[in-house]
Amino acid sequence: MSDIKSRLKDSGLWRTDSFINGEWVKGDSRFDVNNPANREKVADVASVGAEGAKRAVKAAAAANLAWRKTSAFERSRIVNRWYELIMEHQDDLGIILAAEMGKPVKEAKGEVAYGAGFVQWAAEEARRVHGETLPVPTPGARGWTIRQPIGVVSCITPWNFPSAMITRKCGPALAVGCPVVIKPASETPLSALALAELADRAGFPKGVFNVVTGEAREIGPVLTGSEDVAMVAFTGSTAVGALLMEQAAKTIKRVALELGGNAPFIIMDDADLEKAADGLVQGKFRAAGQTCVSPNRVFVQEGVIDKLTELLKTRVAKLKLGDPFADGTDVGPLIHEEAVSRVAELVDNAVSKGAKVLTGGKSRVDDMGGAYFEPTLISGADHSMSLACNEIFGPVAALYPFKDEEEVIKLANDTPFGLAAYLYTRDSGRMHRISEGIDFGMVGVNAAMVGSPATPFGGMKQSGIGREGGKWAAEEFTELKFVLLGGVDQ
Template sequence: MHNPGTASQERFPAADRFAEGAQFIAGRLTKGTSGRRHAVVDPATGDEVYTYDLAGTDDVDAAVAAARAAFPGWASATPGERSDALHRFAAVLAERAEDFARAESLQCGKPLKLSREFDVPGTVDNTAFFAGAARHLQGQSAGEYSGDHTSYVRREPIGVVGSIAPWNYPLQMAAWKVLPAIAAGNTIVLKPAELTPLTSLLFAQAATAAGLPDGVINIVTGTGREAGEHLVGHPDVAMTSFTGSTGVGKRVAEVATATVKRLHLELGGKAPFVVFDDADLDAAVNGAVAGALINTGQDCTAATRAYVQRPLYEAFVERTAALMETVRLGDPFAPGTDLGPLISHAQRDRVAGFVERARAYARVVTGGEAPGGDLAKGAYYRPTLIAGAAQDSEIVQSEIFGPVLVVLPFDTDDEGIRLANDTPYGLAASAWSGSVYRANRATRDIKAGCVWINDHIPIISEMPHGGYKASGFGKDMSMYSFEEYTQVKHVMFDNTAVARKDWHRTIFGDR
């Protein structure tokens, strides 16, 4: 049976919406059938806030069957009908914004101000964007490209999409997976991380309240090894989209290719933050702290490697450390909190392990420890700045996923660009300069899916998000994402009404 846990009504006002279970299949909540249970834990306190039955393979099969049954009707709806449904969906999300914000902060530990001002409004905006995108099926203009025929392109939905979302931004990642898929006429089964299923389930419930047909959006909450692999390998799933670590992404690709699925992977990152010597130092310092600490550093685009041209290096280190020390750790629901805990004690210990190993070859300028006192029971870790590490060291090359920024100096512009590109990843980067020529060069030469100039982190629904190299392939958000969830079909009409075509002679007979 479902256990509501210990969260108060104030922290978790939507608790009663999960009474029937944590699987959302064909428009209703059900309990998982794996025979195993899992607890959602508030990482700020260590308290269990919701306990549920995990999905098994039978639940995945039921969700895929529901999505497959809903597909013909949803695919045949007009773009305008799908657009209207998504506009209604956006309105319901906006009405329930506070429930979403509190559930997101509870399960993730992120400050309520971040959930209220970033995660939730971003999701509402993304929904409104794809409501508009549903009406814009783009392709090459119809024409007589051969002379004897008229050709045009159709964009058609692919079928059932099976997607897997991570735990760092569970609401936004659910939206990024679901919205382009259904706007294009597909149906979907989403597996959120078992640590953070609450807002994905609220998202699906809001879709039903907005009038989307049962089975268009389905949620299975289970482990990656059982529910995730079964979903990715399911023969009735036509496409898989995955966001998570590069290591797990490789396994997803391996499973998906066995059934020749279309595949979209948004994987790890190690974003460089390149500060040239003509940069506004105040802007760079503020940008580095914000870019490194957003979501307690659990962001694949977070600033993790600051490369600072030598004339500014010492001042940057000193001022960045000083600003980090003013960041307020605390209860995510307290108005004065800037930084919440990591997602779990295990993740906190993983981050601490990277920092402790780095002490052997680098200098911890500030941070580098878990706080004591009232915060000791949570998965907190202080904002950490590290200097003096080598480019090939673990702390520079590996994705840490915590509130840790490493700073290295460089001398020439060529060296700065080279160091920025010197990891396996290529998801995001930023460059800081007062010169349009330096900035423009950085946008050309840094190999990443997004390059910010004199800022780091902001995203918008109209522009794509996705990586180069080991950060994966495919795009979230924007029309580029929408198009990835469509099949392109070439249609060609004969215009001659001639039975014996001239080209037939190449197969039989003479001219």
């Protein structure tokens, strides 16, 4: 078994039991967490099942009234203390994340800081949840609105951002007065449990912050079905999101869903091609391509596709595939070997239909001993290939030629998904026409990253419901109430 705990400066962050009502709970069984880089067991973690989930929801419900009545200033202080502790332990949290998920450790530490930014913003936003005074038609009456916390929130999070997807949801939920019950992915529960340890140190009252680990099929129905849960916040696949939405509908819960993507990356003939190539490599190959906003279809205008192809070929070939803890590693493993097989099938399908692999294109599972797939560049892709209609979730960039604006807008929108999109051009008119014409919730123009604590993050169509980040996140976790006062003139 990998001895990751010995690498930590603070061994108290190494937690393998669920955190329920301020206590560490062992559960009736355990499950293994494995390092995708070398197949070694990292830890065995408590599986608390449906009964553990019920206990956590009950604890959160019991804590709900007191937490919502806690002053915004006190909630802000505690949430900000959580942020401070996360940043103080950034290195250790990055090590844990890299071991269970496979991101290069430098990138993993970057995720910790990125996620912590949402907690810091939420701590500040807790003091800015405002109502409004409204005009009313009745003489002698007054009207106003207030925002109140929605109640207990279940947060179901994925393995690809095991730290940031928790902080992005729980930061604003906690800040506005909602207790949380977190169900992390079974592939990557250790980051969630380390965050729970820091939340406990930050001073959240018992029951306000809970993490339940174990089988999703046992825990999920409790978190979506309990009448004590007011809202379900989920990041993951569209198929699972649709299932959770169906389950939540039985008790008319609010849902916030950040689901699958099929991001177009559009490069016009007037673009700065060097910057476009750099941006594509940055966006495509972080987390080995396993992000919901990763460029999935690279549309390049015909007049510049040959030059851009050469620029990309050089850059992709230089990327170093390797162990997350090795110096110089640019791209780590995929989450497991089943993911490698899936990516290999997508590449094989493209080649069988006429695409050409320019660099990479092969599984490295056998010779590298982990879930590795080479950083890959493919030319000659089209929408008949599985690459075009499936979220790749791997280190594969496929190039699609196009003629003009009208065609590329049509191609970009030819998907049921609408999360993120990217556009490289120096023409201001094109910036407006294309960004307004494509149906995506976020558009990066001459920018390869679209998420930050201050901005709204979310999609259109089958990519989800709701927004995370900025003031919009606080609004997601509150109810808007109108109050009418009559008889003021009497």
